[in-house]
Amino acid sequence: MTVSRLRNIPGIGVDRIGDAADSLRDADILRLENLDTDLRPPAQALARTHEAIDDDAANSYLPFTGQGALREAAAARVGRAAGVAYDAAAECIVSAGGLAGILNVLLSILEPGDEVVLTDPTYAGLINRVHLAAGVPRFARLQPRADGWRLDLDSLAAAIGPRTKALLIMSPSMPGGYVASQDEWLAIAEHCARHGIWLVYDAAMERILFDGRDVIHPAGLPGMRERTITIGAVSKEYRMIGWRVGWIVGPASIMNDVRLVSLSNVVCQVGIAMPGATAALTATDDGVAAAVAEWERRRDFLMSALADLPVIRPHGGWSMLIDTRELGLEPPDASKLLLERGKIAATPMTNWGPGADRYLRFVFSNESVSRLHDIRERIRRSWQI
Template sequence: MNRQRPKRLEGLQGIGVDKMGNIADRARGRQSQAGLLAPKLLRLENLDVDIPPDGVVPNLTSTAAANDDDNSYLPFLGQIGLRNAVAEHLNSMTKGATQYRGEANCVITAGGLSGILNTLLATVEEGDGVLLTEPVYAGLLNRVRLAGGIPRLVPLQFTPGESWSLDRQKLRQVVESPDNKITTMLLMSPSMPTGAYLDYQDWALVAELCVRHDILLIYDAAMERLLFDGLPAIHPASFPGMTNRTITVGSASKELRMIGWRVGWIVGPELVMQDIGLVSMANVVVPVGIAQKAAKEALQVSKTAIVDYVDELQLRRDLCMRELRGLPVGKPDGGWSLLLRVDMLGWRADAAAEALLEQGACVTPMVGWGSDGEAQYIRIVFSNEPRDRLAGLGEIVRQALLK
């Protein structure tokens, strides 16, 4: 069969996480078969979390699994109770700047990234420029390309041991260059994989540019409340002129620790939500019915329940920063991961990941995660290992890379 590869697959890259995860699983299996008592690999490669969801979540899910109404194709756009809870949550995050209603403004999806793709398919024309910051998560780039958009990347500024910062001058240049044809921004704060935080001045500039140039903002809010050091969550739809041009995509995976439940949501202006609803029904058809009541309850209790969880994440972040002191690592202001810039140690990311694996730590090399320069970085996830296991990370890194 002589078959040409579809054009929309051009530029798509593997994200490397699956490869590294498979390697780690095989190594663990070999140890088990051989009866070896070697230390368990540090699993730092995948955005998982070892902190379970709130106790109400498994109980409600178990009940829903035996309920016929939850084992249904209906409702296509999500259960109205969850849609209303999400709308209320967004109205709270924007401090009343929005007046969303579940039925008019919210669609439930099978996870956050499904929501990102559906939104892009409903809003982006072939050849449109879509602005993202980099270092960037490869899964976002792939979805922009699948939707026919052209990623236009704005660098986050890196200083070893310090927080990442947005290059505002470059942001303005990228938007105002007619060659880039920017119609959409796809932004996240804190960002994956850097943990970069967009402050009030950053969002004010984004709002100014979106309003002036009639640009749509897709806001990936998967981690917006996972912020450290008392930083406030700032929702871009709260800025003047942004309510009718912001689409928020959220998820139960990161903030509610419900990765396997596959629940996400899209919230935005009623007119565009009609198109997003059509795409959603043409894509996954319906989100997981047995997961939605649990997601609703978890979202509603998260206003208070999230505090201890964020405190634990910050303790892990702080521990990793102490372990890696003196190495070229970017400080995350939130989220689940940090980046180590291995080219400053004389390594490419893929080779550095192999060396770390030999020392007992599985990480993700960011090869193909953006511009060619992304091969400078490895991603280290600190959400999936407890502090007693993260202690000693510095010694592992130095043994592997400071040769």
């Protein structure tokens, strides 16, 4: 019998599509189902990771809250983005990846039955972690427009109630590449202040912005430093998925509780990975600008190649959504046909939010333009359109 905390957690779907693609053992399959990337991590991060394997200090549980140099680097990184200062000793904890950090934060701030507002669509793993922390997810609708996604501010206001404890916002977001505008961040901040709620900011893709957009960090908005908890990681921007290193930066008023949860959950981080993460955060050239330029090039190619299909333009991130229901195909059926006939692995957005089940996700971070060159023909062959 399934325990109650798992009853509302059906999974994320990516695992099933990935396993199906792996089982075919066909190098011609376009891997658009999972957030991997073929772009290399920073050279300095690779070198320092190799060195750490022979460093006895990296083969330790201590310090439980993360190596001091990494905490300093992460606190400085968040502080620069927000334009505020953080005390690395009291206001930063290293986590075993960004999502572990988010779960630890949710466990630190939620009582059973407390509500958390997320965008719709959003990453199913965020919704699932709200459930794991005994919270109740509520949703603010993202609206697809001709130029990309926008937050429905009326829907945001309607989603907030007396049990709301936090807004959990990712920008750029998965799966659609929504990027919050200045006005949208100000509206979010106003709700946090008016209702006395936390902003849990998933900054995993913060700098992966297209079309000349600039980073807007919500902790830098008036009154938001003490209400914002930022969770970041080296996985996306720094292309270091396998390191499993993230950070939590927030006001001292909550960080002791986060520390207690961290000690009770994962206990500590990957020792040999933290020096490489520190090197990435402090590198003279972290390669982020070049990587973003390449991901934007892939986005632009797909927007052009699929111009006759209902694809919503992403403003950042690693993926985009196509409304297959508008084409007369349910996303699970569209996904199955793509893999069988077109050799494309793509994940249907079932359970990625109440309005997400009409979409199929294409990840463009792991396939070059040269590999993507015939994607429209593959789709035509699969869906007969």
